[in-house]
Amino acid sequence: MTLSRRNFFKLTGLGAAAAATPGAFAQNAAPGNAGALGYPVQAIARLDALVVNQPVDFAYPDAASACQLLRLGHAVPGGIGPQQDIVAYSILCPHMGCPTSYESSSRRYKCGCHFSVFDPEMGGQQVIGQATQDLPRVLLELAEDGSIRAVGMVGLVYGRQSNVQFQEVSA
Amino acid sequence: MSQFSDRIPLPPVDAQTTNLTCHFCIVGCGYKAYKWPRQQEGGPAAADNALGLDFTRPLPPLAACLSPAMVNSLRDKQGQDWHVMIVPDKDCVVNQGQASTRGGMMASLIANGQGVSASRLTSPMLHGGGNWRPAGWEEAIALYAGLTQRLLDAEGPDALLFNLFDHGGAGGGYENTWATGKLIFSGLGTSMVRIHNRPAYNSECHATRDMGINELNNSYEDAELADVLWSIGNNPYETQTNYFLVHWLPNLQGNTVAKKQARFPGETVGPGRIIFVDPRRTASIAVAEQAAGRDNVLHLAINPGTDTALFNGLLTYVVEQDWIDREFIAARTSGFEAAVQANRLSLEECSAITGVPVAQLQQAAEWSYRPKASGHRPRTMHAYEKGIIWGNDNYRIQSALVDLVLATGNVGGRRGAGVVRMGGHQEGYVRPPFPGGRPAPFVDEAVIAGQGRMLTAWACDAFRSTLNAQQYRAVVTKRAAIVREAIDQARGASTAELIDILFDAVTNKGGLFVTSIDLYPKPIGEIGHLMLPAAVPGEMNLTSMNGERRMRLSEKFMDPPGIAKPDCLIAAEMGKALHALYTQAGNAAMAARFAGFDWESEEDAFNDGFRQNESELVTYERLRALGNNGVQLPVQGLENGVLVGTEVLYTERFATEDGRARFQPAPWSGLLPIAQAQKDKYPFWVNNGRVNELWQTLYNDEHNPARMARWPATLVEIGTADAARLGIASGDLVELYNDYGSTQGMAHIEPGIREGQVFMMAMGRQGVMGDLATTAVDENVLPYYKGTWAAVRRLGDAAYSASVTGKSRHY
Ligand code: SF4
Ligand code: FES
Numbered sequence: 009m010t011l012s013r014r015n016f017f018k019l020t021g022l023g024a025a026a027a028a029t030p031g032a033f034a035q036n037a038a039p040g041n042a043g044a045l046g047y048p049v050q051a052i053a054r055l056d057a058l059v060v061n062q063p064v065d066f067a068y069p070d071a072a073s074a075c076q077l078l079r080l081g082h083a084v085p086g087g088i089g090p091q092q093d094i095v096a097y098s099i100l101c102p103h104m105g106c107p108t109s110y111e112s113s114s115r116r117y118k119c120g121c122h123f124s125v126f127d128p129e130m131g132g133q134q135v136i137g138q139a140t141q142d143l144p145r146v147l148l149e150l151a152e153d154g155s156i157r158a159v160g161m162v163g164l165v166y167g168r169q170s171n172v173q174f175q176e177v178s179a
Numbered sequence: 180m181s182q183f184s185d186r187i188p189l190p191p192v193d194a195q196t197t198n199l200t201c202h203f204c205i206v207g208c209g210y211k212a213y214k215w216p217r218q219q220e221g222g223p224a225a226a227d228n229a230l231g232l233d234f235t236r237p238l239p240p241l242a243a244c245l246s247p248a249m250v251n252s253l254r255d256k257q258g259q260d261w262h263v264m265i266v267p268d269k270d271c272v273v274n275q276g277q278a279s280t281r282g283g284m285m286a287s288l289i290a291n292g293q294g295v296s297a298s299r300l301t302s303p304m305l306h307g308g309g310n311w312r313p314a315g316w317e318e319a320i321a322l323y324a325g326l327t328q329r330l331l332d333a334e335g336p337d338a339l340l341f342n343l344f345d346h347g348g349a350g351g352g353y354e355n356t357w358a359t360g361k362l363i364f365s366g367l368g369t370s371m372v373r374i375h376n377r378p379a380y381n382s383e384c385h386a387t388r389d390m391g392i393n394e395l396n397n398s399y400e401d402a403e404l405a406d407v408l409w410s411i412g413n414n415p416y417e418t419q420t421n422y423f424l425v426h427w428l429p430n431l432q433g434n435t436v437a438k439k440q441a442r443f444p445g446e447t448v449g450p451g452r453i454i455f456v457d458p459r460r461t462a463s464i465a466v467a468e469q470a471a472g473r474d475n476v477l478h479l480a481i482n483p484g485t486d487t488a489l490f491n492g493l494l495t496y497v498v499e500q501d502w503i504d505r506e507f508i509a510a511r512t513s514g515f516e517a518a519v520q521a522n523r524l525s526l527e528e529c530s531a532i533t534g535v536p537v538a539q540l541q542q543a544a545e546w547s548y549r550p551k552a553s554g555h556r557p558r559t560m561h562a563y564e565k566g567i568i569w570g571n572d573n574y575r576i577q578s579a580l581v582d583l584v585l586a587t588g589n590v591g592g593r594r595g596a597g598v599v600r601m602g603g604h605q606e607g608y609v610r611p612p613f614p615g616g617r618p619a620p621f622v623d624e625a626v627i628a629g630q631g632r633m634l635t636a637w638a639c640d641a642f643r644s645t646l647n648a649q650q651y652r653a654v655v656t657k658r659a660a661i662v663r664e665a666i667d668q669a670r671g672a673s674t675a676e677l678i679d680i681l682f683d684a685v686t687n688k689g690g691l692f693v694t695s696i697d698l699y700p701k702p703i704g705e706i707g708h709l710m711l712p713a714a715v716p717g718e719m720n721l722t723s724m725n726g727e728r729r730m731r732l733s734e735k736f737m738d739p740p741g742i743a744k745p746d747c748l749i750a751a752e753m754g755k756a757l758h759a760l761y762t763q764a765g766n767a768a769m770a771a772r773f774a775g776f777d778w779e780s781e782e783d784a785f786n787d788g789f790r791q792n793e794s795e796l797v798t799y800e801r802l803r804a805l806g807n808n809g810v811q812l813p814v815q816g817l818e819n820g821v822l823v824g825t826e827v828l829y830t831e832r833f834a835t836e837d838g839r840a841r842f843q844p845a846p847w848s849g850l851l852p853i854a855q856a857q858k859d860k861y862p863f864w865v866n867n868g869r870v871n872e873l874w875q876t877l878y879n880d881e882h883n884p885a886r887m888a889r890w891p892a893t894l895v896e897i898g899t900a901d902a903a904r905l906g907i908a909s910g911d912l913v914e915l916y917n918d919y920g921s922t923q924g925m926a927h928i929e930p931g932i933r934e935g936q937v938f939m940m941a942m943g944r945q946g947v948m949g950d951l952a953t954t955a956v957d958e959n960v961l962p963y964y965k966g967t968w969a970a971v972r973r974l975g976d977a978a979y980s981a982s983v984t985g986k987s988r989h990y
Contacts, residue, residue: 123466166238
């Protein structure tokens, strides 16, 4: 079974804005990856291209799983990079899967379906809301060439039995 | 905790499936519990798993509410391994497939000896020689019944004190309220009983009942049909989550307009509006503004304790404007003129007392009571909870509110209306009459005064849920220590000898023998002498009803841990033991009082209690057939073998002798003096209540690392300016103190909190708001928990800020 990128946008409601920034979507990892627990390794963005408090869209561990990378400008729990300020999360609300949106003024992810709120500066912790887990986190590493790569996840992405169940699917 | 963090095994199509009503809040959301052998798994195709969900591709948003926390595994007493999944039921009309974060965690709590449940009590425990040791039921019951009998014979029933649940859901329900009531009221006959969350055995709703109106008189559907919803002293997003999300929000968002048109032809209808009465800006207000638009939300931020003045001002105004329902008043009520006279308060006076601008008062009245364009009176639903119930003179406020509702005809069968409490726990009350009369004895004060010999805390913990709690804890601990000392000296004593020693310690030395019957060791049990392990829904069959009187059967799907038992069967063991002791003593009259406890199962308790006292027609089998939708009480009859219930109460008669609802005079009379004295002395009003992610006394949550990561200490919300002035940052530990006690919590700066106010979680473990609560009560001994003033100071940085978010909890 394959999922097209069009389906991905339909599923996540990311829509045209995200589609217009194809650069945000790095190439998928090669089969036989070296990520954690069978996760692919996937380059997302270059460190020097990140702007503080401006999220970068990507999909991980497969095309149907919308995520965002964030540089916060100060060290945060789970942050990587020279300032330990770079984090990434699934943006599908772990309550019932509506896409959350990032409110840059308050630095919170908010879900308009049942009003859950998550804090990217505290490991995706649910500030208030109806989910039974925090925002799933993407594990990152900074490669020597200055690229930031996704290497695994903590927490289950909405709508699936396991995170890696669709990873063979490519965009 | 669930053993799953990043994978969900699916139930096979033939998985055992049972119904389970959520353990927790009044809403009573319906869940399905699936149980299947661990070595099996359903397939990802929709046809291959019991959920009927297609996991061959990612689910679209809103297709399911499912997370790893909803799956778990267990090994049963036969050594069989199982998976268990507990998910919200799409076919349940209450929650329609949605889980809140509280109910959504139920599978993580099941008793499998691991995670949260590793802390469960698995056998009776006795304290002696400085330690807790396990005991069998025989020994534990022999000791308990033996000491009870000695005290009953020597001093009479009032030597026996009980702190007793009266609700539904986990730790309650018809089976358990009946069994305990039969034991304690009919058997022991003590009046020294207090309810789980307050210092006496009283109703939270005496006033409305005296006026002929039970507090749960409409249906959840009425919130979809109302023109205006009032949320009074109530924060429904955090406390009745799915009632608010599934039934109120669609109305505010305009999604029920078609339904209104169909129901009320010819009547002006539109999206609902909402009015909050609350000194605090809450998470619910923020959500409502988002959903309905700011123009459709009115927040009457009254001065604490001034609700009575608010309703009296509005009553006076609507009478002046003639926005009242004269026909209804004439046909279905009594006492209107006298109440209007007694409650009279101009809008200007009302504004001066409540602090709400006159224009806002007028706006509220226009939305709620001025006839609509079509000429019909608006359908206005008035919902209230602890802001009134724990408010400044419960009886008076409730009377004032119901007067306003009666004057405008918004109760008595009208759809889209009703005057209802929102509720805390589910309900499930059936007991013989309480022997204590009204007002009921102020039991917690009696304990402090040294009265009573034996205290049984049944599924509740007054250490966290009373007023003047610091003193209460100190006295109970001291009196319990006297008994501990006596036990420690009783080396090698038989049960009979121990009873003699205990009797001496409590009657001659001022001791108090403390028993706690609960799921977990509780603070009040930990200082005591005997703990008895109870069970929760799912480990037993249990019936309860929700906030629209919807009764369901939660079915047993697993055993309680160890030798734990359902509360009703623990009560039955006590009853049987006392029956045997009195028979042995040749006291037939006393033996007869403990007859009728020969129950094998919780269904026997149900048949003895609910069916004999409420409705013979309701059987487990008939309830099972109705699944998670159950039946709304009272039951009217059977139609083709199916129970028929009641959607809305009082369509023809109110619950008074003449069938007319009674207005009750309720003039504004200021703050209760004891509370006023603290207000005059201390700068901060200390509001209190629940927090979304936690359930009430935290009995599961405090053992749940996921919960404690978010809430490692008791929440204290404080506004930005006050925090700056006191040098407090989010995550700091703060102390609150007044003449009654001191307590502490974790500060959280919430910009919407007004100056001079803080909000504290009501029943924390380390920080107990009741430590600050005065002894102010209404005429029925209902505490004014909300009437608390204190000073606040920063204690220091407790390192919470490194792991706990400080971001705003308002959407
Ligand atoms: S809203 Fe209440 S009843 Fe429903 S799942 Fe949440 S806690 Fe349980
Ligand atoms: S889907 Fe996000 S809060 Fe429900």
